[in-house]
Amino acid sequence: MKSMIVALTRVLIGGMFIYLGWTKTQDPVAFLKTIREFGVLTEYWQMNVVAAWLPWFEVWCGLLLVLGVGVRTAAVTVGGLLLAFTGMILWRALQVHGAGGIAFCDIQFDCGCGSGEVVVCHKLVQNCLLTFCSFALAFVKHHRRALWPLIRIGKPEPVE
C-alpha cells in the first residue's frame, strides 16, 4: 500500500512537471517575458539561459520521476525548483500586495508556471504541498516500482 502511494506521488509530480515544462518549451518567449517581469534576473543572458533550459530540464526531471530512474536526485531537484518558484511567487505577490493594497488572496498573475494566470494563494498552497511530497519522495528508502533499480540508492527490496 505504502509503495503504491509513493509510486502514485512520483507519477503525479513527474506528470505535472512534464506537462508544465512542455507547455513552456512550446512558447519560450512567453516564459522569457514572465521571467523579466519578476525582475529577479537582471542580465539578459541569465534570463535567456533560464527561459531556454529550465523548461526542458523540468520535462527531464518529470520523466525521471514517472519512470522511476534516479528518483532520489530527481525528487530533491524538483523539490529545490519548487522551493525557488514558491519563494519567487511569494516575493512578487508581496510586492503587489504592498504596492496596490489588493487583498493577498485576491492577487492573481501569470507566474510563468505554464498554467497561465493563477490565484496566488492557491498556487502557494499547491506548491508547498508538492515541495513537501518531493522531498518526502527523496527520503523513501526503496522505490519498489522504480524502473531502473540500478541507478537508485540502496538495494531493492525483495519482491513479495
Place this chain on the structure above:
Amino acid sequence: MKNAWLECLFVLGLGVSLAVVLNHHSPKGLDLVRDYFPSSIPPGTETAVLPVGSSGETGAAPTFEDEVAESVKRLQQKGFQAATTDEVLALMQDPLLEAGMVVLVDARNEALFQERHIPGAYLFDHYQMEQYVDLVLPMCQVAEQVIVYCNGGHCEDSEFAATDLMQLGVPQEKLFIYAAGMRGWNEGGHPVALGDRFDDFEELRALMETLPQPEDVQP
C-alpha cells in the same frame, strides 16, 4: 556513496546537456547571446496584475487608455513617434500603402498574426526576427513611413521591433509606433485580415468606403 554521486551526475549532467541540445535544435529555441529586450524599461508589475474577478475596467486597475498614454510617453522618451488609430485608419485609404511607400509592420508572433492583423501588414516577430528580416527590411528601407504595432497598451514588442529595424539601418524618423496596437484597432471595429498577409488593396478600399471615416470615429 559512489552510487549517489553517479546518480547526481546522471540526473543533473544529462539533464542540463539535454536542455542545451533541445533548445538549440528547437525551432522555437532561444538565442542565449541575444538581448531580446534592447534598451528597455522593465514594465510595471502591478499593471500586469488584476484582482480576482476584475476585468480591468473597475477598481484601481489602469484602463487601456491609461496604458496607451503611458506607452506613448515612454516611446517619446526613446525618440520614437507615436501613431494614433485615426492616422493608421487614414493610411488604409492612402495609395501610398499599396505603392509600398507606407509599410505596416506587425510585431506579434505568427499565431496572433494569423488570427487577425491590420490589412496590408507584414509579420515581423522580434523574437524570431531572422525568419522575417529578408522580406520586411527591404520594404522598410524604400518606404517613407513605417508603422509598427503589437498588441497595444503595455506591449513592448513594437518598440523592440522598431529598434531592430533601426539597428538594421531604417532611420528613426521613418519609424512610427501605433501604441494602441491590435487591441485598440479591434475595439474600434476596424477591418481586420485573417491568415497570411492581406494585399488586396482594391477590396480593402471598397470595404473602407462602407465604414465610418476617420473624422467620424470616436477617439
